[in-house]
Amino acid sequence: MCITEKVSTLIDSKSQLFIDVSNYIWEFAETRFEEFRSANLLCETLEKEGFIVERRIAGLETGFIASYGSGQPVIAILGEFDALAGLSQKADITSHDPIISNGNGHGCGHNLLGAGALAAAVAVKDYMQQNGLSGTVRYYGCPAEESGYGKTFMAKAGLFADVDTAFSWHPGTVNAVMHCSSNAVIHAHFKFKGRSAHAAAAPHLGRSALDAVEMMNIGVNYMREHMIDEARVHYAITNTGGFAPNVVQPEAEVTYLIRAPKPSQVKDLFERVKNIARGAALMSETKMEHHIEGACANLIPNATLERIMHKHLNALGVPAITEEEIRLSKAIYESTSKEDKLTAAAQVGKTLAPKLAERPLADFIAPYSKNLSFMAGSTDVADVSWNVPTAQCVTATWAFATPFHTWQAVAQGKSLYAHKAMLLAGKAIACTAIEAMQNQKVIAKAKAELLDRLDGETYDCLVPDEVQPPKMSKQDPKLLAKV
Structure with missing residues (x-):
């Protein structure tokens, strides 16, 4: 047999x-x-x-x-x-x-x-x-x-x-x-911290973490034109900072999956995404923290x-x-x-x-x-x-x-x-x-x-x-x- x-x-x-x-x-x-x-x-x-x-x-x-x-x-x-x-x-x-x-x-x-x-x-x-x-x-x-x-x-x-x-x-x-x-991938999480304020009475005192997340996402979207065709970058907003529109959101979070055919390419893209996040924090006068949740090779x-x-x-x-x-x-x-x-x-x-x-x-x-x-x-x-x-x-x-x-x-x-x-x-x-x-x-x-x-x-x-x-x-x- x-x-x-x-x-x-x-x-x-x-x-x-x-x-x-x-x-x-x-x-x-x-x-x-x-x-x-x-x-x-x-x-x-x-x-x-x-x-x-x-x-x-x-x-x-x-x-x-x-x-x-x-x-x-x-x-x-x-x-x-x-x-x-x-x-x-x-x-x-x-x-x-x-x-x-x-x-x-x-x-x-x-x-x-x-x-x-x-x-x-x-x-x-x-x-x-x-x-x-x-x-x-x-x-x-x-x-x-x-x-x-x-x-x-x-x-x-x-x-x-x-x-x-x-x-x-x-x-x-x-x-x-x-x-x-397959694509290698880095899964990373970005958290922005700002300052809460009354959005109508004192908007000038607030620093919106949600604005920072949105600017980061916009920046990454512009980056897509300037990366290799096989690469993929996608995200989900995991914390919008609350549900009240008349409160400047003091915190917000977004998670990203960054993919490319080779680990070295993923690392390079991840550095660019981090720089965009830093830029969003500068523009919004917020603070940014990030950490890698997981990753895998090709x-x-x-x-x-x-x-x-x-x-x-x-x-x-x-x-x-x-x-x-x-x-x-x-x-x-x-x-x-x-x-x-x-x-x-x-x-x-x-x-x-x-x-x-x-x-x-x-x-x-x-x-x-x-x-x-x-x-x-x-x-x-x-x-x-x-x-x-x-x-x-x-x-x-x-x-x-x-x-x-x-x-x-x-x-x-x-x-x-x-x-x-x-x-x-x-x-x-x-x-x-x-x-x-x-x-x-x-x-x-x-x-x-x-x-x-x-x-x-x-x-x-x-x-x-x-x-x-x-x-x-x-x-x-x-x-x-x-x-």
Whole structure:
């Protein structure tokens, strides 16, 4: 029996366990750094499966590493489990229908991601036991991917120093192996302090912090003309200083995401944004403070591992799709905007687009492309990829044209086809990890490729040493006991 058949049997035998974990995490819907129940569930499940679990790693209250085996090679499988704010949505409902108004929801499918990675880690462990395979498999419980950058803190702490290869995956609308780079990002917060005054009786005595925020934003908007096309800068005002227009706002705050293809470019843009903030403070006669909340590097692909993963994904094949699943996916597809449909059609091409519009679940494995693609977004998997050869796949957990970070993604998070695609990802990761463990030449080639792609550069974490993950458990001592 080949690796794919053995791994499929191992994962299928415990499929309900992985599905249950995914569904529980979907229901918990905990946002960044607050994934206490999700992390605890994963830790307890891994312990029951024979892993040794180390909790609260790298200063992350919900971060952990679960290990099985000993010695080299060391294989890392990355799991995520954080949700997004404001995306509460009932499952398998094809119109917007929140469970809780303004509640949280898994709009990026990290409930599936974490459980699929769990399936992979358990399958590798079971295969090692049955076949006397030596080495170590680790499940990295990675909190706060959504702008919290848990893996960045792990990488900064050196937790991947002895790892030989790393694997992950992500929910999506196609079945493919990712060969792409991404934007690096710095997430920074700016706070302005002014002087309050009666806006009508004594406006001359006031110094508006809100004016400073607005002038900063205007200045950054003018900067956009003078930065590289691939860069992205976006912001949200997090504190307007109050709701009374007849009071000069004594404080105001704004948070920024600054992205560019290379860490050095992000650093340069960040300096320019800071100078604009200083200028806004000067013009408004306010004081400005800033701090970095988090950051991550750009993704370094690894074709050596990706080609092996693609081989196994093809050998596994796509799960069977029922007509009932097609009906749900079709209704989800119809709920998306015209712009979403056109964007999705452009991505897959004229041949596939009509077929997927009619039957919106991808029933094929996309060809592996040696041409490097670019993702304008960011992921903290990137910081792992600077330290360790890393490969990822995507599987069709969602209907064609489903946008990320939307209620439609949340609605499909407990669907039968999402679970099937989740298990497919787990199988592809496990097969690739096992092949790497059995063949040191694969690992050596992957490491040589990483060095070649870095071209003399070394990992320099964008998060300053003084920046530490927040301690969210202080807000609720009861949650602390559950970790």
